[in-house]
Amino acid sequence: MADLHHKPTPITMDTFLRGIWKENPVFVMLLGLCPALAVTNTTMNAIGMGLATLFVLVCSSALVSLLRSVIPKQVRIASYIVIIATFVTIVDYAIHAISLELYNALGAFIQLIVANCVILGRAESYASKNRVTKSVVNAFGIGIGFTFALLCLGTVREVLGSGTILGYSLFGESFQPWVVMVLPPGGFFVIGAWLLLFSWLKERKQRKILKQEETARATG
Amino acid sequence: MSGDVQSQSPPMPSSLSMIRTLGLIAMISGLLVVLVARYTEPIIKEKERLALEQAVFQVIPGVVQATATRVSFALSEDGLVRLDEETGTGEANLFAVYDDSGMLMGIALQAAAQGYQDVVRTLYGYDPKCECIVGLVIMKSTDTPGMGDKNTLEGNRQFMANFDALSVQLAEDQSRLAHAVETVKHGTKTGIWQVDAISGATITSRAISRGLNESAQKMLPLIARHLHVLKVNN
Numbered sequence: 001m002a003d004l005h006h007k008p009t010p011i012t013m014d015t016f017l018r019g020i021w022k023e024n025p026v027f028v029m030l031l032g033l034c035p036a037l038a039v040t041n042t043t044m045n046a047i048g049m050g051l052a053t054l055f056v057l058v059c060s061s062a063l064v065s066l067l068r069s070v071i072p073k074q075v076r077i078a079s080y081i082v083i084i085a086t087f088v089t090i091v092d093y094a095i096h097a098i099s100l101e102l103y104n105a106l107g108a109f110i111q112l113i114v115a116n117c118v119i120l121g122r123a124e125s126y127a128s129k130n131r132v133t134k135s136v137v138n139a140f141g142i143g144i145g146f147t148f149a150l151l152c153l154g155t156v157r158e159v160l161g162s163g164t165i166l167g168y169s170l171f172g173e174s175f176q177p178w179v180v181m182v183l184p185p186g187g188f189f190v191i192g193a194w195l196l197l198f199s200w201l202k203e204r205k206q207r208k209i210l211k212q213e214e215t216a217r218a219t220g
Numbered sequence: 221m222s223g224d225v226q227s228q229s230p231p232m233p234s235s236l237s238m239i240r241t242l243g244l245i246a247m248i249s250g251l252l253v254v255l256v257a258r259y260t261e262p263i264i265k266e267k268e269r270l271a272l273e274q275a276v277f278q279v280i281p282g283v284v285q286a287t288a289t290r291v292s293f294a295l296s297e298d299g300l301v302r303l304d305e306e307t308g309t310g311e312a313n314l315f316a317v318y319d320d321s322g323m324l325m326g327i328a329l330q331a332a333a334q335g336y337q338d339v340v341r342t343l344y345g346y347d348p349k350c351e352c353i354v355g356l357v358i359m360k361s362t363d364t365p366g367m368g369d370k371n372t373l374e375g376n377r378q379f380m381a382n383f384d385a386l387s388v389q390l391a392e393d394q395s396r397l398a399h400a401v402e403t404v405k406h407g408t409k410t411g412i413w414q415v416d417a418i419s420g421a422t423i424t425s426r427a428i429s430r431g432l433n434e435s436a437q438k439m440l441p442l443i444a445r446h447l448h449v450l451k452v453n454n
Contacts, residue, residue: 041366063248071241072233079245086249090256097260100267104370107338107362161366182366 011134019141025118026149026191027198032118036150037187039109043166046154048102050147052095052110054140056087057119061139063087064127071128080123081114088113118146149194156190157181271359272343276315279345279355280326287320289453295439300446314439318453326354327450329439333431336363340427344383346440348447351390352412353432356383361424368424379418379425387412388436394444401433 025031035053040046060083064071071079092110096103103110113119122142127135158164161181163171180186276290277283292303292312303312315328327346332339340363345355361370373379391398399413403426409416415432417425443450 067241067245070244072238074233075238075242079242082242082245082249086252089253093256093260093264097263097267100271104360104362177366179366183364 009134011137015134015137016141019138019143020145020148023142024145024149025142026146026153027194029118031121032116032146033191035109035112035116036146036153037184037191039106040150040153040157040187040190041161041182042105042158043151043154044102045105046150047147048095048099048106049109050143050150052091052106053113053116053119053146054143055091055094056084056113056116057122057139057143057146058136059087059090060084060119061122061127061135062132064123065130065132065135068128076124076128077120080120080128084119084123085114118142152194153187153190156193157186161186272315275343275357275359276317276328278357279328279343280317280347281345281354283317283325284319288325289318289322291316291318291453293450295442295446297442300442300449314443316450316453322453324348324451324453327443329435330359331428331431331435333427333434335361335427336368336423338362340424340431342428342431344432344435346388346436346443348443348450350385351388351440353383353386353388353436356380356428356432358428363421363424363427367418368421373418373421373424373428376418379416382409382415385412386415386432388432388440389413390440390444395441397433397437397440401429401436403429 019025021028023029026033026036032053035049039049060080063083064080067079067083088111091113095106095110122135122139126138130138155165158166159170160178161183163169163175163177169175178186181190273290277285277288293314293316294301294303294312295314300314313330317325317328319325327348328343329346330341330343332341334340338360340361341359343357343359344353346352347354358370358373361368361373363369366372386401387399388401389398390396397413399411401413401415403415403417403422404410405422406417406419415425415429
Protein backbone atom coordinates (compact mmCIF):
# COMPACT_ATOMS: atom_id res chain seq x y z
CA MET A 1 0.00 0.00 0.00
CA ALA A 2 1.11 3.55 -0.57
CA ASP A 3 3.16 5.22 2.11
CA LEU A 4 0.79 7.70 3.70
CA HIS A 5 2.96 8.68 6.64
CA HIS A 6 5.22 11.23 4.96
CA LYS A 7 4.37 14.89 5.55
CA PRO A 8 2.18 16.17 2.69
CA THR A 9 3.56 19.15 0.78
CA PRO A 10 1.13 22.05 0.23
CA ILE A 11 -0.62 22.77 -3.06
CA THR A 12 1.09 25.63 -4.89
CA MET A 13 0.59 27.27 -8.25
CA ASP A 14 3.48 25.12 -9.45
CA THR A 15 1.42 21.95 -8.75
CA PHE A 16 -0.93 23.08 -11.51
CA LEU A 17 1.44 24.92 -13.87
CA ARG A 18 4.10 22.22 -13.90
CA GLY A 19 2.08 20.02 -16.26
CA ILE A 20 1.44 22.83 -18.69
CA TRP A 21 5.02 23.96 -19.22
CA LYS A 22 7.90 22.41 -17.22
CA GLU A 23 6.49 18.86 -17.38
CA ASN A 24 4.39 19.13 -20.51
CA PRO A 25 3.54 15.48 -21.33
CA VAL A 26 4.08 15.83 -25.08
CA PHE A 27 6.73 18.50 -25.56
CA VAL A 28 8.89 17.73 -22.50
CA MET A 29 8.18 14.15 -21.36
CA LEU A 30 7.37 12.88 -24.90
CA LEU A 31 4.50 10.76 -23.57
CA GLY A 32 1.16 9.96 -25.22
CA LEU A 33 2.61 10.55 -28.68
CA CYS A 34 0.37 7.97 -30.36
CA PRO A 35 -2.90 9.96 -30.04
CA ALA A 36 -0.93 13.21 -30.31
CA LEU A 37 0.18 12.26 -33.81
CA ALA A 38 -2.80 10.20 -34.93
CA VAL A 39 -5.79 12.45 -34.34
CA THR A 40 -4.36 15.95 -34.64
CA ASN A 41 -5.10 16.40 -38.33
CA THR A 42 -7.74 19.00 -37.44
CA THR A 43 -8.08 21.51 -34.60
CA MET A 44 -11.49 20.14 -33.60
CA ASN A 45 -10.15 16.57 -33.31
CA ALA A 46 -7.26 17.89 -31.21
CA ILE A 47 -9.62 19.74 -28.85
CA GLY A 48 -11.92 16.70 -28.62
CA MET A 49 -9.10 14.28 -27.84
CA GLY A 50 -7.45 16.75 -25.45
CA LEU A 51 -10.61 17.32 -23.44
CA ALA A 52 -11.43 13.60 -23.38
CA THR A 53 -7.94 12.84 -22.03
CA LEU A 54 -8.23 15.70 -19.52
CA PHE A 55 -11.50 14.27 -18.20
CA VAL A 56 -10.10 10.75 -17.85
CA LEU A 57 -6.90 12.07 -16.26
CA VAL A 58 -8.68 14.18 -13.63
CA CYS A 59 -11.34 11.58 -12.75
CA SER A 60 -8.94 8.62 -12.61
CA SER A 61 -6.43 10.60 -10.53
CA ALA A 62 -9.21 11.55 -8.09
CA LEU A 63 -10.42 7.96 -7.69
CA VAL A 64 -6.92 6.48 -7.48
CA SER A 65 -5.99 9.04 -4.83
CA LEU A 66 -9.22 8.39 -2.94
CA LEU A 67 -8.66 4.63 -2.91
CA ARG A 68 -4.85 4.76 -2.44
CA SER A 69 -5.01 3.54 1.14
CA VAL A 70 -7.08 0.45 0.28
CA ILE A 71 -5.36 -0.64 -2.94
CA PRO A 72 -2.68 -3.29 -2.16
CA LYS A 73 0.60 -2.69 -3.98
CA GLN A 74 0.42 -6.10 -5.66
CA VAL A 75 -2.81 -5.30 -7.52
CA ARG A 76 -2.32 -1.59 -8.04
CA ILE A 77 -1.67 -1.66 -11.79
CA ALA A 78 -4.74 -3.84 -12.42
CA SER A 79 -6.80 -1.48 -10.25
CA TYR A 80 -5.54 1.63 -12.05
CA ILE A 81 -6.29 0.10 -15.46
CA VAL A 82 -9.87 -0.76 -14.41
CA ILE A 83 -10.37 2.77 -13.05
CA ILE A 84 -8.94 4.38 -16.19
CA ALA A 85 -10.97 2.06 -18.47
CA THR A 86 -14.13 3.06 -16.59
CA PHE A 87 -13.65 6.75 -17.29
CA VAL A 88 -12.60 6.07 -20.88
CA THR A 89 -15.87 4.15 -21.43
CA ILE A 90 -17.78 7.05 -19.88
CA VAL A 91 -16.05 9.60 -22.11
CA ASP A 92 -16.65 7.33 -25.12
CA TYR A 93 -20.42 7.34 -24.45
CA ALA A 94 -20.37 11.09 -23.74
CA ILE A 95 -18.62 12.01 -27.01
CA HIS A 96 -20.96 9.69 -28.93
CA ALA A 97 -23.92 11.51 -27.36
CA ILE A 98 -22.48 15.01 -27.89
CA SER A 99 -21.25 14.81 -31.49
CA LEU A 100 -21.53 11.92 -33.96
CA GLU A 101 -19.12 13.66 -36.32
CA LEU A 102 -16.41 14.00 -33.66
CA TYR A 103 -17.04 10.44 -32.49
CA ASN A 104 -16.57 9.11 -36.03
CA ALA A 105 -13.49 11.29 -36.58
CA LEU A 106 -11.73 10.17 -33.39
CA GLY A 107 -12.64 6.53 -34.06
CA ALA A 108 -10.80 3.92 -32.02
CA PHE A 109 -8.48 6.52 -30.46
CA ILE A 110 -11.05 7.33 -27.77
CA GLN A 111 -10.97 3.74 -26.52
CA LEU A 112 -7.19 3.77 -26.82
CA ILE A 113 -6.96 6.51 -24.16
CA VAL A 114 -6.81 3.51 -21.77
CA ALA A 115 -3.34 2.78 -23.08
CA ASN A 116 -2.16 6.39 -22.80
CA CYS A 117 0.92 6.28 -20.60
CA VAL A 118 0.38 9.86 -19.40
CA ILE A 119 -2.69 8.72 -17.43
CA LEU A 120 -1.22 5.51 -16.00
CA GLY A 121 1.99 7.39 -15.22
CA ARG A 122 0.09 10.06 -13.27
CA ALA A 123 -1.85 7.41 -11.32
CA GLU A 124 1.31 5.49 -10.42
CA SER A 125 3.71 8.35 -9.73
CA TYR A 126 1.46 11.06 -8.34
CA ALA A 127 -2.17 10.19 -7.48
CA SER A 128 -1.21 7.08 -5.51
CA LYS A 129 1.11 9.17 -3.30
CA ASN A 130 -0.83 12.39 -2.83
CA ARG A 131 -4.10 13.68 -1.44
CA VAL A 132 -7.20 13.96 -3.67
CA THR A 133 -7.14 17.76 -4.08
CA LYS A 134 -3.45 17.87 -4.91
CA SER A 135 -3.76 14.96 -7.35
CA VAL A 136 -6.72 16.58 -9.08
CA VAL A 137 -4.95 19.95 -9.38
CA ASN A 138 -1.84 18.27 -10.80
CA ALA A 139 -3.87 16.07 -13.17
CA PHE A 140 -5.77 19.13 -14.34
CA GLY A 141 -2.49 20.87 -15.16
CA ILE A 142 -1.16 17.84 -17.01
CA GLY A 143 -4.47 17.52 -18.90
CA ILE A 144 -4.40 21.19 -19.90
CA GLY A 145 -0.77 20.74 -20.98
CA PHE A 146 -1.70 17.71 -23.10
CA THR A 147 -4.65 19.58 -24.67
CA PHE A 148 -2.38 22.57 -25.35
CA ALA A 149 0.16 20.34 -27.09
CA LEU A 150 -2.53 18.67 -29.20
CA LEU A 151 -3.92 22.09 -30.08
CA CYS A 152 -0.46 23.28 -31.19
CA LEU A 153 -0.15 20.25 -33.47
CA GLY A 154 -3.74 20.27 -34.73
CA THR A 155 -3.84 23.97 -35.59
CA VAL A 156 -0.62 23.93 -37.60
CA ARG A 157 -1.59 20.73 -39.41
CA GLU A 158 -5.08 21.94 -40.29
CA VAL A 159 -3.89 25.37 -41.46
CA LEU A 160 -1.14 23.96 -43.68
CA GLY A 161 -2.84 20.70 -44.69
CA SER A 162 -6.35 21.97 -45.40
CA GLY A 163 -6.06 25.77 -45.45
CA THR A 164 -8.75 26.01 -42.78
CA ILE A 165 -9.07 26.53 -39.05
CA LEU A 166 -11.96 24.91 -37.20
CA GLY A 167 -13.41 24.27 -40.67
CA TYR A 168 -13.33 27.94 -41.75
CA SER A 169 -11.37 28.65 -44.92
CA LEU A 170 -8.35 30.92 -44.39
CA PHE A 171 -6.77 31.33 -47.79
CA GLY A 172 -9.64 31.00 -50.26
CA GLU A 173 -10.13 28.68 -53.24
CA SER A 174 -6.70 29.35 -54.78
CA PHE A 175 -4.79 27.83 -51.83
CA GLN A 176 -3.12 24.54 -52.66
CA PRO A 177 -3.09 22.58 -49.36
CA TRP A 178 -0.03 20.60 -48.26
CA VAL A 179 -1.93 17.32 -48.01
CA VAL A 180 1.11 15.67 -46.39
CA MET A 181 0.48 17.75 -43.25
CA VAL A 182 -2.81 15.99 -42.49
CA LEU A 183 -1.25 12.59 -43.21
CA PRO A 184 0.84 10.69 -40.62
CA PRO A 185 4.21 12.05 -41.87
CA GLY A 186 2.86 15.58 -41.32
CA GLY A 187 2.35 14.75 -37.64
CA PHE A 188 6.04 13.87 -37.33
CA PHE A 189 7.15 17.01 -39.23
CA VAL A 190 5.02 19.30 -37.05
CA ILE A 191 5.96 17.68 -33.71
CA GLY A 192 9.62 17.81 -34.80
CA ALA A 193 9.28 21.54 -35.51
CA TRP A 194 7.57 22.19 -32.16
CA LEU A 195 10.23 20.19 -30.27
CA LEU A 196 12.91 22.16 -32.05
CA LEU A 197 11.26 25.43 -31.02
CA PHE A 198 10.87 24.32 -27.37
CA SER A 199 14.44 23.09 -27.22
CA TRP A 200 15.70 26.39 -28.71
CA LEU A 201 13.68 28.38 -26.15
CA LYS A 202 15.07 26.22 -23.33
CA GLU A 203 18.65 26.64 -24.52
CA ARG A 204 18.21 30.40 -24.95
CA LYS A 205 16.93 30.64 -21.38
CA GLN A 206 19.86 28.60 -20.06
CA ARG A 207 22.34 30.75 -22.01
CA LYS A 208 20.74 33.88 -20.53
CA ILE A 209 21.04 32.52 -17.00
CA LEU A 210 24.69 31.57 -17.57
CA LYS A 211 25.43 35.02 -18.98
CA GLN A 212 23.76 36.69 -15.98
CA GLU A 213 25.79 34.50 -13.61
CA GLU A 214 29.01 35.34 -15.42
CA THR A 215 28.22 39.06 -15.31
CA ALA A 216 27.38 38.84 -11.61
CA ARG A 217 30.66 36.96 -10.95
CA ALA A 218 32.68 39.52 -12.97
CA THR A 219 31.14 42.52 -11.23
CA GLY A 220 30.98 40.94 -7.78
CA MET B 221 22.03 -5.78 0.04
CA SER B 222 19.21 -7.89 -1.40
CA GLY B 223 18.52 -9.20 2.08
CA ASP B 224 18.08 -5.62 3.31
CA VAL B 225 15.63 -4.90 0.51
CA GLN B 226 13.67 -8.04 1.34
CA SER B 227 13.51 -7.20 5.02
CA GLN B 228 12.29 -3.66 4.21
CA SER B 229 9.55 -4.73 1.71
CA PRO B 230 5.99 -4.60 3.11
CA PRO B 231 4.34 -7.89 4.08
CA MET B 232 2.25 -9.63 1.40
CA PRO B 233 -1.44 -8.80 1.96
CA SER B 234 -3.90 -11.67 2.13
CA SER B 235 -5.57 -12.87 -1.08
CA LEU B 236 -8.91 -11.96 0.44
CA SER B 237 -7.85 -8.33 0.84
CA MET B 238 -6.73 -8.14 -2.82
CA ILE B 239 -9.93 -9.79 -4.07
CA ARG B 240 -11.99 -7.43 -1.88
CA THR B 241 -10.24 -4.36 -3.32
CA LEU B 242 -10.56 -5.51 -6.93
CA GLY B 243 -14.21 -6.40 -6.29
CA LEU B 244 -14.88 -2.95 -4.85
CA ILE B 245 -13.23 -1.22 -7.82
CA ALA B 246 -15.08 -3.44 -10.29
CA MET B 247 -18.39 -2.61 -8.55
CA ILE B 248 -17.76 1.16 -8.68
CA SER B 249 -16.66 0.80 -12.32
CA GLY B 250 -19.72 -1.24 -13.31
CA LEU B 251 -22.10 1.14 -11.57
CA LEU B 252 -20.62 4.24 -13.24
CA VAL B 253 -20.55 2.67 -16.72
CA VAL B 254 -24.13 1.37 -16.48
CA LEU B 255 -25.43 4.75 -15.26
CA VAL B 256 -23.75 6.64 -18.09
CA ALA B 257 -24.75 4.05 -20.71
CA ARG B 258 -28.40 4.16 -19.62
CA TYR B 259 -28.38 7.96 -19.64
CA THR B 260 -26.70 8.44 -23.04
CA GLU B 261 -28.37 5.56 -24.95
CA PRO B 262 -31.58 7.46 -25.90
CA ILE B 263 -29.57 10.60 -26.76
CA ILE B 264 -27.25 8.62 -29.07
CA LYS B 265 -30.21 6.87 -30.74
CA GLU B 266 -31.97 10.19 -31.32
CA LYS B 267 -28.82 11.78 -32.78
CA GLU B 268 -28.33 8.83 -35.12
CA ARG B 269 -31.97 8.99 -36.17
CA LEU B 270 -31.72 12.72 -36.92
CA ALA B 271 -28.47 12.26 -38.88
CA LEU B 272 -30.07 9.49 -40.93
CA GLU B 273 -33.21 11.56 -41.51
CA GLN B 274 -31.15 14.49 -42.78
CA ALA B 275 -29.16 12.19 -45.04
CA VAL B 276 -32.31 10.53 -46.47
CA PHE B 277 -33.58 13.89 -47.76
CA GLN B 278 -30.12 14.74 -49.13
CA VAL B 279 -29.86 11.70 -51.39
CA ILE B 280 -33.17 12.23 -53.16
CA PRO B 281 -32.93 15.19 -55.57
CA GLY B 282 -35.68 17.82 -55.63
CA VAL B 283 -37.00 17.10 -52.15
CA VAL B 284 -38.68 19.97 -50.31
CA GLN B 285 -38.14 18.96 -46.68
CA ALA B 286 -41.09 20.98 -45.40
CA THR B 287 -43.63 19.06 -47.47
CA ALA B 288 -41.89 15.72 -48.07
CA THR B 289 -42.61 12.65 -45.97
CA ARG B 290 -40.19 9.90 -45.05
CA VAL B 291 -41.49 6.41 -44.33
CA SER B 292 -39.27 3.62 -42.97
CA PHE B 293 -39.64 0.01 -44.05
CA ALA B 294 -38.03 -3.30 -43.24
CA LEU B 295 -37.54 -5.19 -46.48
CA SER B 296 -36.44 -8.82 -46.64
CA GLU B 297 -37.17 -12.05 -48.47
CA ASP B 298 -40.11 -12.46 -46.07
CA GLY B 299 -41.77 -9.28 -47.31
CA LEU B 300 -42.11 -5.53 -46.84
CA VAL B 301 -43.07 -4.20 -43.40
CA ARG B 302 -43.91 -0.55 -42.79
CA LEU B 303 -42.35 0.61 -39.52
CA ASP B 304 -43.85 2.95 -36.99
CA GLU B 305 -41.41 5.89 -36.61
CA GLU B 306 -42.97 7.16 -33.39
CA THR B 307 -42.50 3.97 -31.44
CA GLY B 308 -39.31 3.09 -33.32
CA THR B 309 -40.18 -0.58 -33.63
CA GLY B 310 -38.02 -2.80 -35.85
CA GLU B 311 -34.83 -2.21 -37.82
CA ALA B 312 -35.42 -0.12 -40.94
CA ASN B 313 -33.33 -0.83 -44.05
CA LEU B 314 -35.32 1.14 -46.61
CA PHE B 315 -36.54 4.74 -46.47
CA ALA B 316 -39.14 5.90 -49.00
CA VAL B 317 -39.55 9.64 -49.60
CA TYR B 318 -42.93 10.95 -50.81
CA ASP B 319 -43.98 14.39 -52.04
CA ASP B 320 -46.94 16.33 -50.64
CA SER B 321 -49.36 14.40 -52.90
CA GLY B 322 -48.08 11.08 -51.53
CA MET B 323 -46.22 10.00 -54.69
CA LEU B 324 -42.87 8.24 -54.40
CA MET B 325 -39.91 10.56 -55.08
CA GLY B 326 -37.16 8.09 -54.37
CA ILE B 327 -35.84 5.42 -52.03
CA ALA B 328 -32.84 5.72 -49.70
CA LEU B 329 -30.82 2.63 -48.87
CA GLN B 330 -27.77 1.95 -46.74
CA ALA B 331 -24.52 0.40 -47.93
CA ALA B 332 -21.27 -0.54 -46.21
CA ALA B 333 -17.98 -2.18 -47.13
CA GLN B 334 -14.51 -2.46 -45.64
CA GLY B 335 -12.31 0.48 -46.58
CA TYR B 336 -8.63 1.15 -45.92
CA GLN B 337 -8.92 1.70 -42.15
CA ASP B 338 -12.50 0.91 -41.22
CA VAL B 339 -15.91 0.19 -42.71
CA VAL B 340 -17.07 2.92 -45.12
CA ARG B 341 -20.81 3.53 -44.62
CA THR B 342 -22.92 5.30 -47.19
CA LEU B 343 -26.56 6.13 -47.83
CA TYR B 344 -27.69 6.28 -51.46
CA GLY B 345 -30.81 7.40 -53.23
CA TYR B 346 -32.47 5.06 -55.75
CA ASP B 347 -34.91 6.24 -58.38
CA PRO B 348 -37.05 3.30 -59.62
CA LYS B 349 -38.07 5.27 -62.74
CA CYS B 350 -34.56 5.53 -64.18
CA GLU B 351 -33.31 2.47 -62.27
CA CYS B 352 -30.32 4.45 -61.15
CA ILE B 353 -28.58 5.82 -58.07
CA VAL B 354 -29.35 9.54 -57.89
CA GLY B 355 -27.42 10.68 -54.83
CA LEU B 356 -24.94 9.54 -52.20
CA VAL B 357 -23.95 10.67 -48.73
CA ILE B 358 -20.90 9.33 -46.89
CA MET B 359 -22.19 8.47 -43.42
CA LYS B 360 -18.81 7.33 -42.13
CA SER B 361 -15.33 7.09 -43.56
CA THR B 362 -12.22 7.30 -41.42
CA ASP B 363 -9.82 6.42 -44.25
CA THR B 364 -6.67 8.47 -44.90
CA PRO B 365 -7.32 12.11 -43.93
CA GLY B 366 -7.09 14.43 -46.90
CA MET B 367 -7.69 11.56 -49.34
CA GLY B 368 -10.36 9.10 -48.28
CA ASP B 369 -12.05 10.70 -45.25
CA LYS B 370 -15.70 11.76 -45.26
CA ASN B 371 -15.12 15.48 -45.82
CA THR B 372 -12.57 15.00 -48.60
CA LEU B 373 -14.78 12.51 -50.45
CA GLU B 374 -17.87 14.70 -50.20
CA GLY B 375 -15.83 17.75 -51.21
CA ASN B 376 -14.61 16.06 -54.41
CA ARG B 377 -17.29 17.17 -56.89
CA GLN B 378 -15.88 15.07 -59.72
CA PHE B 379 -16.11 11.89 -57.64
CA MET B 380 -19.55 12.68 -56.23
CA ALA B 381 -20.82 13.30 -59.79
CA ASN B 382 -20.45 9.52 -60.31
CA PHE B 383 -23.57 9.12 -58.21
CA ASP B 384 -25.80 11.63 -59.98
CA ALA B 385 -27.14 8.94 -62.32
CA LEU B 386 -25.25 5.68 -61.71
CA SER B 387 -27.02 2.86 -63.51
CA VAL B 388 -28.24 -0.05 -61.35
CA GLN B 389 -30.61 -1.50 -63.91
CA LEU B 390 -31.91 -4.99 -63.18
CA ALA B 391 -31.33 -7.89 -65.54
CA GLU B 392 -34.29 -9.30 -67.45
CA ASP B 393 -35.04 -11.96 -64.82
CA GLN B 394 -35.16 -9.18 -62.13
CA SER B 395 -33.00 -11.25 -59.78
CA ARG B 396 -29.72 -9.31 -60.07
CA LEU B 397 -28.17 -6.21 -61.59
CA ALA B 398 -27.61 -6.19 -65.33
CA HIS B 399 -24.11 -4.81 -64.67
CA ALA B 400 -22.40 -4.96 -61.31
CA VAL B 401 -21.39 -1.54 -59.93
CA GLU B 402 -17.61 -1.34 -60.16
CA THR B 403 -14.82 1.12 -59.63
CA VAL B 404 -12.43 1.75 -62.50
CA LYS B 405 -9.08 3.51 -62.54
CA HIS B 406 -9.34 7.31 -62.65
CA GLY B 407 -10.07 8.52 -66.18
CA THR B 408 -10.98 5.11 -67.67
CA LYS B 409 -14.75 5.11 -67.05
CA THR B 410 -16.66 3.85 -70.09
CA GLY B 411 -19.97 2.47 -68.72
CA ILE B 412 -22.80 4.25 -66.86
CA TRP B 413 -22.57 1.61 -64.11
CA GLN B 414 -18.90 2.36 -63.44
CA VAL B 415 -17.44 4.61 -60.74
CA ASP B 416 -14.42 6.72 -61.65
CA ALA B 417 -12.00 6.25 -58.72
CA ILE B 418 -10.30 9.06 -56.84
CA SER B 419 -6.62 9.02 -57.62
CA GLY B 420 -4.84 8.33 -54.31
CA ALA B 421 -7.96 6.92 -52.60
CA THR B 422 -8.60 3.89 -54.77
CA ILE B 423 -9.28 1.55 -51.83
CA THR B 424 -11.94 3.89 -50.43
CA SER B 425 -13.48 4.37 -53.91
CA ARG B 426 -13.58 0.60 -54.35
CA ALA B 427 -15.14 0.17 -50.88
CA ILE B 428 -17.92 2.59 -51.82
CA SER B 429 -18.75 0.85 -55.10
CA ARG B 430 -18.47 -2.60 -53.49
CA GLY B 431 -20.89 -1.54 -50.75
CA LEU B 432 -23.29 -0.11 -53.34
CA ASN B 433 -23.06 -3.24 -55.48
CA GLU B 434 -23.70 -5.62 -52.55
CA SER B 435 -26.63 -3.55 -51.30
CA ALA B 436 -28.16 -3.04 -54.77
CA GLN B 437 -27.76 -6.72 -55.75
CA LYS B 438 -29.66 -7.70 -52.60
CA MET B 439 -32.24 -4.94 -52.23
CA LEU B 440 -33.23 -3.87 -55.76
CA PRO B 441 -34.75 -7.23 -56.82
CA LEU B 442 -36.80 -7.14 -53.58
CA ILE B 443 -37.85 -3.52 -54.24
CA ALA B 444 -38.96 -4.47 -57.77
CA ARG B 445 -41.25 -7.11 -56.24
CA HIS B 446 -42.87 -4.61 -53.84
CA LEU B 447 -42.70 -1.45 -55.96
CA HIS B 448 -46.51 -1.29 -56.39
CA VAL B 449 -46.83 -0.98 -52.58
CA LEU B 450 -44.02 1.56 -52.27
CA LYS B 451 -45.22 3.82 -55.08
CA VAL B 452 -47.98 5.54 -53.10
CA ASN B 453 -47.92 6.59 -49.46
CA ASN B 454 -51.15 5.34 -47.92
